[in-house]
Amino acid sequence: MALDSPAPIREESTVKPEIGVFLCKCGKNIGGSVDVDSLARAIEDLPSVKHIQVNTYTCSEPGQAEIETAIAEHKLEKIVIAACSPRLHSPTWQELLRRSQLNPAMVEVANIREQCSWVHLHAHKEGTQKALELVRMAVARAELLQPVAELKVPVTQRALVVGGGVAGIQAALDLADDGYETVLVEKSPTIGGIMALIDKTFPTMDCSICILGPKMADAGKHKNIKLIANAEVSSISGYVGNFEVNIRQKARYVDETLCTACNDCVEVCPVDVVDEWSGNLGWRKAIYIPYPQSVPASYIIDEKNCLGLSPLACGKCIDACDKKAIIYEDRDRDYTYKVGAVIVAVGFKPFDAGRIPEYGYNRFDNVLTTLEFERLINAAGPTQGELVRPSDFKAPERVAFVNCVGSRDVRFNPYCSNFCCMESIKNALLIKEHWPDVAVTIFYIDIRAFGKGFEELYRRSREEGIRYVRGRPSRILQDPRSNNIKVMVEDTRSDTVLADEYDMVVLSVGADGPEALPLPLARTPEGFYIEAHPKLKPVDSPSDGVFIAGGAEAPKDIRETVTQASAAAGRAAGLLLRREVQIEPLFAVVDTESCNACGICATRCPYQAISAGKDKKTPARVNPALCKGCGTCAADCPQDSIIMTNFTDTMILRQIDVALQDNPAEKVLIFACNWCSYAGADLAGTSRIQYPTNTRIVRTMCSGRVDPDFVKHAYNQGAGAVMLTGCRPQDCHYISGNDFALKREKKIRRWMLKNGIADERFLIAWMSAAEGKKFADTVGRMSKIARQVKKAAERAA
Amino acid sequence: MNDLTENSRRNNMRYALFVGCTVAYKLPHLEAATRYVMDSLGIYPVDLPFSCCPDPNGIHSYSSELWYTLAARNLAIAEEQTLDIVTLCNGCYATLKHCRELLNKDSGLQKRINDRLKSVGRHYTGQSRVLHFYQLLYEQVGYDRLQQLVVKPLHDLRIAVHYGCHSLRPKQMNPPENSEHPQWLWQFVDQVLGAKTVHYLDESQCCGAGLREMDQDTALALTRRKIEQIEEMDANALLVPCPSCYLQFDIGQRLLRRLDNNGITGTAVFYQTELLAIAMGAKPESIGMQFHMIKPDLNLLQRQKAKSA
């Protein structure tokens, strides 16, 4: 079901008397410092107000019942509640409206408690005046409120898992066991990922493929899992509950259903190819199976190296195959599925050690990576598990491991890759267990053995005599005659430069981020997928309905991967079982008539919710299911063509007008974002931290919503000072709203300079919801500045 | 690389030749070999009143401001003639290239330096590029063409190579080649000279020239490490692209020979253009080969073997 953007909202110019204003005393919380009764009298002249009522406890049952009665009796269309913070009781008022058969968007709250009575406990006169203005601001806003359709969309009862490593396998099995049809897509000819290629796992030293193999088989056989291997997602579109995915499966040239893995074809194939599945240390044929435990258990023809895929070129394998499973005419296939939830489990990419030329990888045969080492000592590997070195197949007597290869390095990946320390320790122990006379050294900077059983394994490795040298090798050299490897390193424990020789050196490589998918998901600069919240939503992506798990999110070991995979599957199942999902009615709408297709809006959106036609002719379109309503696009739209549902430019400008109607010169106008700074202001209130009364707060969902025009308008209306506040950098609830807000500062200050407005009259301040004191202090400082401006203006007059 | 070709085409392969103190006033025979090569290749060197580059070790350590200023002056002089600069020495290359990068990136620095240059009537804009001589051979002329011009391939030479430090580092100065594993000198030995390459363990290590004055013991110890390995690998020539490294190996081996009577045999050191000149047909005396401290075995260089078709 395609969601069309609702028709753009046209502002209404006539004011109808349809608003009911309910002023709450909240016992003594408000009534104690604000004269609520006088408020009721003072707003009698407002033309849009039809009914005014003062309550003592508005949110209580009788309080609410009074409102419902008033709505019915006076045929009110909209209500203004002057009481506590909208962050506290908004859902209550929305429910109330629904009960009264009114659209839940038809309520405006004036925050006269946390942001007035509680912070101006002793300034009764000014506090009451401020409360009056806050109520007037709310009324002005309420006049422009528009009803919003509450969108409910169905959830397709199918899930997609992209990536068939252990993360994808686990997630798919969980979902399939829950009863959901799951499509599992894997790029390689077999599922299993990196875990299938390593020899043993830490800290238990389990055989990796032995524990993964049964899961792979289950995934291949499960009645609810549709496994599409040797395939990639070519495109994905849609929104939560309603994704459409296109998958392209490359030709295998072997019929999976007929192949019995008998190996006859391999025996006659004349082409030898370096085997990427054995760490490039062995050979395979052009027709091959990646490893014995592959799922699907079918061979595949490597068409790049095959002599020609036709009987004229060769045809030996076709002749050899009893089952007639080999099909030269096989072609790529496309599949399309509709799914309700997507799990991205594409894993990380091992760091390419060739990017560090001073380590000699690619140049020196006897320098390997840990992954290659894993294949080398694996019983199914190129030497059947014999430890020999590549240059001469001799058994090495001295082996060294180098940690942090490509990680903790500003030239490559600045982060720590999580598993490399344990990987080295595990491999070192493996050598010691099977070949106790081999001298093993590990070069490290710090040993990170943080998981369960890790420190114990580290200790065991020291007991077994593995030598740990604290130093990061600067360079690795090869003796041209013996092919022995020399490692230049400083042993920082003894301040000695070592230039010792080894027979073989293994580089413990870290992780690079995954390659890009045709999925518009936010990623770090290195390519890892970003989670919706690093602490509280670690497996959700910022886009609803898409979840992430495993190495694709950040480098991690198998246990953490499986944990995340099950978590993601749980989240996805939760979505599917609800069968329908509500789209929050807060989104942007493009006025296609005034839109000039410049495409700026699309660049502001971290949710990829806006499609701007690349031809510069098609007006932009917002997908309301992806849009979160931050308003950053609207603020930067040069044509002002984007309308934020119930946070329109007109509403905000009217609020500013009302706020600055009286004595603007001594007022501080503060833009605050719903999630952080507004909440911080509320916290100041709850904590009863006092600050001056000449402060008026205008709430937006995000600091990114604040158009420079709003700031200019405030100064034009005579504001003494203006503040733009929001979440701390890196913490924006909408990911990048505050970044874009900050980028506008230069423009604003240039305008101020041109119009003779002193620089200190504008301040951008970032604060979290926990920083009530900081809010009060900052606002207090600006309040002083505003009062000075008023004094100066008076003196000039 | 295309820019270089453009520039030289515009200027008919004319370059401001930055000879440098070491070549001009200590090892002029290297200059002789270079001029011979340039002559044969149709490269026209223009001599301008350059001063010391200045030295990227001693002078830079003494005063960065002095270093930038004198380097900028040299660059400005080349600019006045609309010429790119070609250096014969790693150190000169590092100084001029690095200073150019810094001056071009930092407008405040450039202004400060230009304020000084103004008082002597000079101005730096950054137009003139800085090239090491090896780049002319590697990128401009190309090894294919050079191979064709070689009449006496040096088949009898087993050449160990030493790149030096300052042609490759620091990354900040944007050297054109991979500093950890550069290819141009090995390729030169193989493709152009037709000689055998000899690899040794510490081939990427510094020669010690920078410590020559401050701490001769350490400098010689570094030189010794390399020489011993080179002799062990049975090389009969050492090829360098820098006169400072040349000096360190040439005089250095003589000193080392004096220090221990039987340790070092002495491997002849050659500057890149010397061997190229010989391979192109120059007579050793005409390019001053008699001025080497470690005398080269002329028989190895003079074999009258015509090039195989």
Place this chain on the structure above:
Amino acid sequence: MEELEFKEIKRLLNVCYQCGTCVSSCAGGLVNPEKNIRKLIQNLIDSADISELKNSDLLWLCTSCYQCEDRCPEGVPLTTLLIRLKNMAADRGLIPASVQKEIDTLGTQSFTFPPAKSIIARRKRLGLPDLPRPAKTEMDTLIKLARTPVFKA
């Protein structure tokens, strides 16, 4: 102003996690274990002010080969900082004799290898042209102007 500079330097050094890549890259350190640049860095991080410089002969044993700086995984601009420290030392008159000699030669001859008569003769024998010399007055002016200490980044 010097204090600010030193603070700046320390800030850049603070990220060092003492991995030792610089030390094993150092050409000087290879043959002479006393030249341990990592320890120099650690001393600087631990020192309170710039007077520690007085004891740092170690500084002048750097050849500016830049291997440490190019390879440092935390991006500490080691060689660049060392040069800055040497500049500061030079401004307080603390330079080794050999460097002083080089400066003097530059000041009087405009080159670090003075054009001796024997070399000029050898040049003639080799058929090399007389290279144009920089004007002494020009060099003097620039050297004097450049020696005004300016501590910028």
